[in-house]
Amino acid sequence: MSFELSLNTGTTPNLTLEEAIRHTAEAGLSHIGLWRHLLVDGAEAAAKAVSAAGLSVSSLCRGGFLTASDAAGQAAALTENRRAIEEAAALGTGELIMVVGGLPAAAHVLGGAGDRGDKDVTAARGRVADRLAELVPYAAEHRVRLVLEALHPMYAADRAVLSTLDQALDLAAPHPASAVGVVVDTFHVWWDPSLSRAIARAGTEGRLAGYQVCDFNLPIANDALKSRGMMGDGYVDFASISRAVAEAGYTGPVEVEIFNEDINNQDAAITLQTMKERYAQLVLPSLQGAGSLV
């Protein structure tokens, strides 16, 4: 099977792990993408529950936050990411999504520590590369791929100094494709004038490790993180991006990850039903159409 729809639990933040698994299975899906905070009884227990429901884990969200400029912050990030790698391995997913972190000057926005004067984005990117190099051997040992996620530039200050797919591929380049991949999230990259070329490059380089779909809504939500929308409700052209992803050789699960106040708080069964319909209508035909050409 190709292009199997997966619920990323960021879409249903009010559900426990058990509830999310149940809803996903009841909706007839085969995959679920898990956030780490749901692993309250440990990754092994979660793996058993997922498997018992006949599901597979498409990815674990998330590792990252690698931009600390002080030794203590860097050591803490390595410890935390090694734990995330172990959890991904235990869950039987090869894919650990990495949100690389923002500027030290903006760390306080997400409740962290950091140097309020440090706005050097180039230096922050350098530290991401350094920490990544330190994590790769541990990930490879555990047969887990660190999957770099380019975030929309509106999050460059506080969440990720990694803003484009090409930049993610450049960051991945020194490492084996089996250890460092990239994910295409439509919300984050739809605007990029180099997108179709970069997706093709990700395919050629063997690094296309995930495809996440959701829409880009306007107006931008009061909490900017929650501007993501159900496919079809915003301004993303899913046909062209999906075609490019399939033409690049991707056949894996497709996660729906939507942070959106209304969707997050509605009945999860409605969310799952709607995302199945929209996926079938707006995304899957272009994935399959392209697939038949290659």
Place this chain on the structure above:
Amino acid sequence: MSFELSLNTGTTPNLTLEEAIRHTAEAGLSHIGLWRHLLVDGAEAAAKAVSAAGLSVSSLCRGGFLTASDAAGQAAALTENRRAIEEAAALGTGELIMVVGGLPAAAHVLGGAGDRGDKDVTAARGRVADRLAELVPYAAEHRVRLVLEALHPMYAADRAVLSTLDQALDLAAPHPASAVGVVVDTFHVWWDPSLSRAIARAGTEGRLAGYQVCDFNLPIANDALKSRGMMGDGYVDFASISRAVAEAGYTGPVEVEIFNEDINNQDAAITLQTMKERYAQLVLPSLQGAGSLV
């Protein structure tokens, strides 16, 4: 004189043209960047008032909105932009800032007409290139440079399908550098991993036509357009961008353009005083330091 500070009237939206001119002159500035809606008595009258106060116009904001997919919308855009070119010429500024427009699907967000189903960003970019080619001869005749502005990708859907400086330079490439230039606005481009290389390219290609400074604030404002901040209040590293701009050979005026609810509504004299101080502290030293090296 190089790097002269200029008030872009977007920073003081409550002032009439006369008031903006008076405040700018009283603050000891030499330049003012005008928005078209201030030209209520025509461009010639505005030119006289600016000149009588001993000021020069650094740029006219703005032309653009070139993405209409229907013939009537395209004709209207050409008419409107020809008028803007005439006004820029009358004002004695060679620089007409161009915000190219968003997707037809999002035109309604800014009160325009458009096809709610048309989310094809590649096609929209193609229409921008087509309209630009139609406007260039008229701009050249009037000795006005069409100055392409890459907008932050958070505005890609509704305001500009032009999101990076490299993309602006690619769009400009078919035309003479005297007729099509680019502007660097720190808010819009600070996050771009290709920024320093793209600024150098703009210099090499003779297209660096303007430098606008303001900060990138967090959280993103409820009206996302108003997330711009006074230099130093947000997350932009003005030193590195300013150095790159000066090293690329730019010596022209530097506009401060801030859409921000608090700043826009405070006493304009305070705004001008603060922007002078922050410019002297955070921007000018890096422009001058780099300038001495070239």
